[in-house]
Structures are given as structure tokens and as C-alpha cells.
Amino acid sequence: MTHAPEHAPKMARLSLSDRLEPWLPILLVPAIVVFGFVLIDSPGSWLTLTVSGLAMGMMIFVIASGMTLVFGLMDVINFGHGAFVSFGAFVGVSVLVVLGGMTGASSLALNLLALGMAMLAAMAVTGAMGFAFERVIVRPVYGSHLKQILVTMGGLIVAEQLIHVIWGGEEIFIGRPEMLKGSITLFGATLEKYRLIAVGLGLILFLAMRAVLRGTKLGLIVRAGVENPEMVMAMGYQIRRVFVMVFVAGSALAGLGGVMWGLYQEVITAQMGMEIMILVFIVVIIGGLGSVEGCFIGALMVGLLQNYTAFLEPKLALISNIALMVAILMWRPQGMIPVIKAK
Amino acid sequence: MSDPILSLSGVKTDIGQYHILHGVDLEVPRGQVTMLLGRNGAGKTTTLRSIMGLWRPRTGSIRFDGAEIAGLAPPQIARRGLGFVPEDMGIFADLTVEENLILAAISGPIRRDRLDWVFSAFPALSTFWKMPAGNLSGGQKQMLAIARAMIEKRGLYLIDEPSKGLAPAIIATMARALRDLKADGASILMVEQNFSLARALGDRAAVMDDGRIVWTGGMAELAADPALQERLMGLKMEVA
Numbered sequence: 388m389t390h391a392p393e394h395a396p397k398m399a400r401l402s403l404s405d406r407l408e409p410w411l412p413i414l415l416v417p418a419i420v421v422f423g424f425v426l427i428d429s430p431g432s433w434l435t436l437t438v439s440g441l442a443m444g445m446m447i448f449v450i451a452s453g454m455t456l457v458f459g460l461m462d463v464i465n466f467g468h469g470a471f472v473s474f475g476a477f478v479g480v481s482v483l484v485v486l487g488g489m490t491g492a493s494s495l496a497l498n499l500l501a502l503g504m505a506m507l508a509a510m511a512v513t514g515a516m517g518f519a520f521e522r523v524i525v526r527p528v529y530g531s532h533l534k535q536i537l538v539t540m541g542g543l544i545v546a547e548q549l550i551h552v553i554w555g556g557e558e559i560f561i562g563r564p565e566m567l568k569g570s571i572t573l574f575g576a577t578l579e580k581y582r583l584i585a586v587g588l589g590l591i592l593f594l595a596m597r598a599v600l601r602g603t604k605l606g607l608i609v610r611a612g613v614e615n616p617e618m619v620m621a622m623g624y625q626i627r628r629v630f631v632m633v634f635v636a637g638s639a640l641a642g643l644g645g646v647m648w649g650l651y652q653e654v655i656t657a658q659m660g661m662e663i664m665i666l667v668f669i670v671v672i673i674g675g676l677g678s679v680e681g682c683f684i685g686a687l688m689v690g691l692l693q694n695y696t697a698f699l700e701p702k703l704a705l706i707s708n709i710a711l712m713v714a715i716l717m718w719r720p721q722g723m724i725p726v727i728k729a730k
Numbered sequence: 731m732s733d734p735i736l737s738l739s740g741v742k743t744d745i746g747q748y749h750i751l752h753g754v755d756l757e758v759p760r761g762q763v764t765m766l767l768g769r770n771g772a773g774k775t776t777t778l779r780s781i782m783g784l785w786r787p788r789t790g791s792i793r794f795d796g797a798e799i800a801g802l803a804p805p806q807i808a809r810r811g812l813g814f815v816p817e818d819m820g821i822f823a824d825l826t827v828e829e830n831l832i833l834a835a836i837s838g839p840i841r842r843d844r845l846d847w848v849f850s851a852f853p854a855l856s857t858f859w860k861m862p863a864g865n866l867s868g869g870q871k872q873m874l875a876i877a878r879a880m881i882e883k884r885g886l887y888l889i890d891e892p893s894k895g896l897a898p899a900i901i902a903t904m905a906r907a908l909r910d911l912k913a914d915g916a917s918i919l920m921v922e923q924n925f926s927l928a929r930a931l932g933d934r935a936a937v938m939d940d941g942r943i944v945w946t947g948g949m950a951e952l953a954a955d956p957a958l959q960e961r962l963m964g965l966k967m968e969v970a
Contacts, residue, residue: 623808
């Protein structure tokens with residue numbers, strides 16, 4: 388129907404540094420692992436800390452992934468995200484208590500089934516909460532960050548008080564399912580079974596999320612919406628509807644993360660969601676607002692660094708992640724894998 | 731004009747506290763290219779964005795294919811068959827060229843014949859098919875922006891300054907593609923500052939000033955009258 392253009396597109400070969408540049412954030416994770424290996428005398432301790440760091444990172448990723456998409460997609464800062472973590476933990480633990488026969492059995496299948504049911508229940512409840520939260524609390528304050536911070540903080544406080552009303556004000560100590568207790572020994576390292584499962588589950592969730600975002604039209608709409616929601620609407624897609632879906636999914640994932648985090652800490656409190664939000668914010672910021680891949684890398688870095696530092700110099704553990712955030716932002720002010728937002 | 735595909739009547743649009751459109755009356759004929767011309771700040775982009783529902787008109791009527799669309803949300807307007815190429819191109823930089831086009835095909839998978847057409851118009855897009863759109867040059871991004879609108883047949887194409895900031899060779903490629911689109915019977919409303927391109931592509935012209943249409947007529951009539959061009963748009967054309 389038409390002629391080929393007179394100008395021919397040219398493909399210039401990129402220099403080595405240009406080719407490596409997109410991989411730098413990904414290389415930071417193994418760099419931290421190698422750094423830890425050099426600094427920690429005992430290889431066994433290093434392996435234990437590495438698995439623990441990866442497990443912690445995976446759980447933070449599960450919690451943070453929904454939040455980064457919500458921020459990227461609709462520019463909504465949701466300080467109430469921690470409420471879903473706490474609620475998820477309490478719902479999940481309640482289900483595990485009800486299924487005491489299954490969790491106490493010496494059968495890995497029954498234990499995992501009980502854990503799966505607890506996670507599904509937590510996700511269902513926090514997903515429904517997320518739907519209500521978006522409609523009642525977030526929707527009236529679209530476009531105003533200050534109002535979003537105030538009103539979602541208020542939502543978080545209300546949710547915490549609700550937990551006090553339903554489950555009481557005391558912290559609840561919980562035991563893991565029977566076959567997930569204890570540890571295995573590998574190359575002289577003691578690896579907790581639950582942490583290994585957490586690493587596996589986190590990895591599966593990341594890959595599933597990536598498959599949805601990269602391989603489905605819904606995923607394309609979400610990724611495009613994070614960059615330029617107006618253009619997505621002008622192409623014929625109901626971005627608001629997609630946003631609600633992402634908000635609900637993000638809330639459900641936070642609930643799932645709450646169950647995982649509660650079993651990791653073996654204690655749950657109404658404030659646990661708010662407490663972990665500091666790490667979640669660090670991860671979302673250093674990853675690049677709206678970037679799931681950046682969030683994943685950032686979460687692993689935070690988990691590993693916190694565990695290594697706590698072992699090497701416990702007093703520095705609290706500030707290690709703040710220092711990491713400062714260093715990353717000085718290197719890449721938009722985060723490691725920034726999403727290019729339309730102006 | 732018989733049965734225009736788009737007609738605007740008394741459209742007034744505000745952006746914040748500023749009144750931008752002061753009552754736009756415009757008819758876009760079916761199967762023709764209408765050029766929307768005017769000085770910077772005349773309201774051309776606001777007119778296109780008002781049609782798409784991106785800036786909602788305060789008053790006035792916008793009828794597309796006989797149905798009122800003023801007040802509808804942008805997705806509803808787009809799904810009625812309007813393809814929009816914004817001034818800033820609206821490319822999704824993180825998505826590949828392929829993903830940008832998949833997203834643009836709102837009614838289902840991309841049709842092979844349509845894709846072949848896009849590739850023949852813009853071969854660079856097949857070369858960089860799997861590359862993130864953010865890595866394309868400015869001209870290639872503009873090609874992709876137009877290709878997204880072309881990937882499915884639309885009732886009306888709204889194209890905002892496709893030649894802006896592009897090299898002459900790229901503009902020539904673009905012009906050929908738009909001419910093909912026109913030959914395919916498409917209706918196009920296009921904002922353009924490049925008068926040579928406007929003259930080459932346009933069947934009709936509407937000139938805006940201060941948020942109103944101040945002149946409408948044949949493109950050839952406007953192109954043939956330098957005094958009219960200077961009066962309406964401040965243009966002093968060199969004889970080509």
C-alpha cells in the first residue's frame with residue numbers, strides 16, 4: 388500500500404557499559420550476597436543469614452508489590468496498606484487455630500493444606516477490605532497527596548482498633564504447623580524449614596505476577612497505566628476499573644504477606660502492619676515507584692542487608708536500610724528501575 | 731455539508747480558571763482530511779482533547795456519527811471509534827513496540843493484514859518490534875503513535891501535530907502513511923503547524939483563533955491565498 392521510507396533505521400552497537408547498565412540493579416543482589424560472604428567468617432552462618440534475608444525480602448516483596456502498583460497506577464499514597472498486613476495475619480492465624488487438627492498433624496501435606504487455607508482466607512478478607520477501603524477512603528481523595536496521607540493513616544488507625552475489638556489488645560504468640568517447625572542442616576548451615584518455604588512461595592508469586600504483567604493484556608494495561616493513565620483511557624480502557632482490581636489484589640497480597648510475616652516472627656500484633664511499613668516504603672522507593680521488578684530487587688536487598696548487618700554489627704541494623712535508601716537515591720534518584728511517567 | 735462524521739456546536743472548555751474554548755463550531759466531513767490550523771495557544775489541542783473527553787467541555791454539543799459524545803468518559807468515546815494521537819505521542823516507553831500495538835488493538839488480536847500495512851508504512855517498527863518503545867528515536871516514536879491509531883480501523887482519527895520536531899525525511903514517511911490512511915477512506919481531523927504538510931494532506935481547513943473557529947473552507951482555497959493565511963495565522967509563506 389505504500390513505499391518503504393528512504394531513511395533506513397540504523398542499529399548502532401551499544402558499548403559494554405550501556406549493555407550492562409540495565410542489569411546493574413539486578414547485579415546488586417548477588418553483590419550484597421558476595422559482600423556478606425567476604426565479611427562473615429563462617430560459611431554456615433553466612434548461608435543461614437542469606438536464606439533468612441531472602442525469606443524476609445520475599446515477604447516484604449509480597450506486601451510491597453501491591454502498594455507500588457497502586458502508587459504507580461493512580462498516584463495514590465496508601466499509608467493504610469499496613470492495615471491489610473495486620474488483618475491478614477489475624478485472619479490467617481484464626482483459621483490456623485480452627486484447623487488445629489491439621490496443623491498439629493505430622494503430615495506435610497495436611498500442614499501445607501491448612502497453611503494454604505489460612506492464606507486464602509486472609510487474602511479473601513483483606514481483598515474485600517481493600518475494595519471497601521478504596522471506595523470509602525481512597526476514592527474521595529484522588530489527586531491530593533496530603534489528604535491521602537491523612538485519610539489513609541486514619542484508616543490504618545481505625546483498622547488497628549478494630550483488631551483490638553475483635554481479637555483483643557494483647558499480642559498473640561503462634562506456633563508454626565508441625566512439619567514446618569525446626570530446621571534442616573545443609574553444608575553446616577542451619578536453615579529453618581519455614582524460611583525455605585517462604586523463599587519458594589515468594590519466588591512463585593513474583594514469577595506469577597511477572598507472567599501476568601508481561602504476558603496478559605490486563606498486565607499490559609496495568610503497566611501502561613502506571614506510565615500514562617490518560618493515554619490508556621484515550622485508547623478505550625476503563626483505567627478506574629483496573630485500578631480497583633489492582634487495589635484489591637494488592638490488599639489481598641498484603642494480607643498474604645501478613646500471614647507469612649506473622650508465622651516468620653511467630654507473634655502477631657495489631658501494630659505489626661504499621662511497623663513493617665517502614666521497610667515497605669524503603670523498598671517501594673528504592674525499587675522505583677510503580678516498578679514490580681524494582682520492588683522485588685529492593686526487597687531482597689533490604690532483607691539481606693538487614694540480616695547481615697544484624698549479625699555483623701547489631702547496633703547498625705536499624706540504620707542499614709536507611710543508609711541503603713540514601714545510597715540508592717544518590718545513585719538513581721527515581722529508584723533502581725524507574726517507571727517513566729508521562730508528564 | 732452532508733452528514734458530517736463529527737460536529738461541534740458551541741463547545742466551551744475551561745482548564746482550571748482559564749476559559750480556553752469560547753464556543754467552537756466545527757464540522758468534520760466523512761472520508762476527508764480536515765486540518766485544524768491556527769497560532770500557538772489558539773485552542774487546537776484543547777479542541778481535540780475536548781472531543782476525546784480528556785478535558786470535559788463546560789457547555790456545547792459534540793456529535794460523533796450522529797450520537798452525542800460530550801460528557802462521556804474517554805474510554806467510552808474511544809470505543810465508539812475515535813483514534814487519538816496526542817501531541818506528546820503518548821507512547822508507553824516501558825512497553826515494547828509490539829506491546830504498544832497489542833494494547834492499541836482494543837477489539838481483539840491484531841489483524842495480520844493491518845499489521846502488514848503498518849509495517850509497510852513504517853518498516854522501522856518491524857525492525858524494533860521487541861524493543862522498548864522508550865529506546866526509539868523521536869521520529870520512530872511518532873511513527874509508533876500513528877501506527878497505534880492505524881492498527882484498527884477507526885471512524886475518525888484525531889492527530890495532534892504529527893510533524894512536530896521531526897526531520898524532513900521522517901515527515902515524508904509520515905505524510906505517505908497518512909496519505910495511505912486517507913486513500914483507505916479514513917476521516918481525519920489533524921492539528922498541524924507545518925503548513926506545507928497541511929497543504930499536502932488536507933482536503934478542508936478550519937482556522938482557530940482565541941478559542942473559536944474563525945475560518946473554514948477548502949485547503950486549496952487557503953493555500954492559494956497568502957493574504958488570507960497571513961491574516962488568519964500570521965503566516966508569510968515562501969513560494970515553494
